Amino acid sequence: MQTHLADFIKDTPAGREADAILRSCVHCGFCNATCPTFQLLGDELDGPRGRIYLIKEMLEGQPVTARTQLHLDRCLTCRACESTCPSGVNYHRLYEIGRAVMEQRVPRSLAARAKRSLLREALPRRWMFKPAVRIGQLLRPLLPDMLAEKVPMPAGTRLGGGLRPAAHPRRMVVLAGCVQPTLAPNTNAATARVLDRLGIELIEVAGAACCGALRHHLDAREQALDDMRRVIDAWWPELERGRVEGFVMTASGCGGHVREYAALLKHDSAYADKAARISAMTHDASEVLAAEQPRLLELLRAARAGVGERVAFHSPCSLQHAQKIRGLVEALLTAAGYQLSPVADAHLCCGSAGTYSITQPVLARQLRDQKLAALDAGSPALLVTANVGCQMHLQSGSQLPVRHWIELIDERLHAAS
Template sequence: MQTHLAPEFQNTLEGEEAEAILRKCVHCGFCLATCPTYQLLGDELDSPRGRIYQIKQVLEGHAPTRETQLHLDRCLTCLNCETTCPSGVEYGHLVDIGRQVVERKVERAPAQARQRALLRTALPSPLFGPAMRMGQAVRGLLPESLKAKVPERREPGRWPRTSHARKVLLLEGCVQPSMAPNINTATARVLDAAGIQCLRPRGQGCCGAVKFHLADDAGGRAQMRANIDAWWPHIERGAIEAIVVNASGCGVLVKDYGHLLRGDKHYAAKAARVSELTRDVSELLPDIVAALADRVRPHAGVLAWHAPCTLQHGQRLRGGVEEHLAQLGFTLRPAAQEAHLCCGSAGTYSVLQPELSLQLRERKLGHLLGESAAERPAAILSANIGCITHLQAGTEVPVRHWIEVLDETLSK
């Protein structure tokens, strides 16, 4: 695809990156078949190829409109298109650039601007935890739309105190400790049983995804730098072998720190090292299986498996959870159809685009739950707090992180 960047984008980091990505696109349209919003809306402007054209026009000097902004907002950033693309177009990086540029040029409607500002501010805030606890205390009184965003309170269980020679840093996240605290403690317990100690460094916080994907570029990068500062003393002295992330949505961004901070002379090298060290917890499953095979009493029922987009498309980790849990005796059943399509959670998407999000959730749950009671799984397993919360709001079947279920089946 030929491009002619407007002067304001020439010789800039974002302009050069966008131009390189655009030149890879050959207009083939393979991406349309796997784009969730195109599947629902049938409008090419709501497909990767259509959005690429719109971003190209903006970078070439055409004035974007609120309609342009809407089409970019509707993108789930599921990256299914990157998995499908035969030309290696880095669509995720391009849409990030496009959104940042359009946000600077198009004023949002006041109500929409306030909603996005509230999400950017509230979700990564230290006040989110107390607010969530208050919501859980009065959950039964909340309207259904809000109740769906407030999961029932769960106890975190114990944090292991054993020290091991093998150590990893564990990113606890911003919303997960309040919404599903047992995921972090279960991770620590499973890794402890496998001879790996989880450290929780002071100063770490939100991975930066919430702010960054809501067009607060500076705020998101500031959170990335804060995490690097918290992790770096452990990395510098060689005290840890990995940074472990158990929310795939956070993991895909932390693995991208090296790219996102490549232009920062103070953090570029450190960010690249952080990206090299980052692992989704499922990447430790070979070690877990080897260490715990004789201690696991697997779940007796069939468990449906939902692979988050950030795991299968963003991190390109496919089949690992299913393969290794099967080695431990679990029976995991993938979605009957469309296992590659997004569930509609996509970070803040379920709040900002509720109609499309709910359509995608119902479609996903239909494939996970089966057509009859006999096909219904004992639970749905996933690997990302956003997907887990979103899916749970649509079904009575328990939706859990796979590591919670593994933790429960370990003989103590």
């Protein structure tokens, strides 16, 4: 694709990066075949190829209008297009560059600005988010259906206990996160118990809360970078002392973002090297368990008391497209004795996509219902996933329980103890 970027951006680092990405696109359109919004709406501008053209026009100095904003806002940044693209186009990075320009050129309504500001300020701050959720749960019966379904039911902690690490020579750090401790407190606790059985101590480090993904996706770049630096500052002393062998992610959305720290902070002289090292040492929980497979399989064989429940696994986009992790969770669940039901169009997004289910509720609900129909088709007893956002979004429309897959491994191992 030929480009003629405008003077305002062509000689900047972002401009040079965007130019290289644009030139790698051969506008074949294969990406549209796997784009959830193109499949839903059938509009070329609601697919990756159309959005690439909109961004190209913007960077070449063409007028930026509300139409540009509409179609870019509808993008889930699920990155399914990247998994499909034969040319390796780095779409999500081009999208981020284009979105930043759009935010400067097209003003949002007062209501839209207020909503996005509230999300940016409240969700990453646990001291604000937790009481807000509790109030919402109390008022849930009085809320309109569209709003009530966004309020999760109170979460319980199964098997009795939080994150209580036992002492082991091997030690890893897990990200606490911002919304997960309130919405799904058992996820990290279950991971700690499983790793304890494998001889690994799992700890949370004070000060490492939001990974920065929420603000990054809401165009609050500087706030997001500050969130990332806070995580690095909290983790770095553990790394410097040689006390940890890696960082464990139980929310694949956070994992995908932390693995981007190296790219996002590469121009920050104070943090570039630290960010690169932390990104390289970050692993999804499924990768950690897969690396311990001989011992884990031994424990699971001892724990299996028969065939487990039939479950349907939703692989989050941040797991399969961003991190390119495919098949690991399914293999772990199968090894634990669970029966996996087939899921049609498993590459498609559920509509959660960070705050997308709040900023684009109509499209998100349609995508959720399509995903639930695919998950329910095999008549599973429950649904499992690997990201708290997907878990809450799917649960809002499902009669079946939706859980994190690590809880099932935890329960199977617990049965043998």
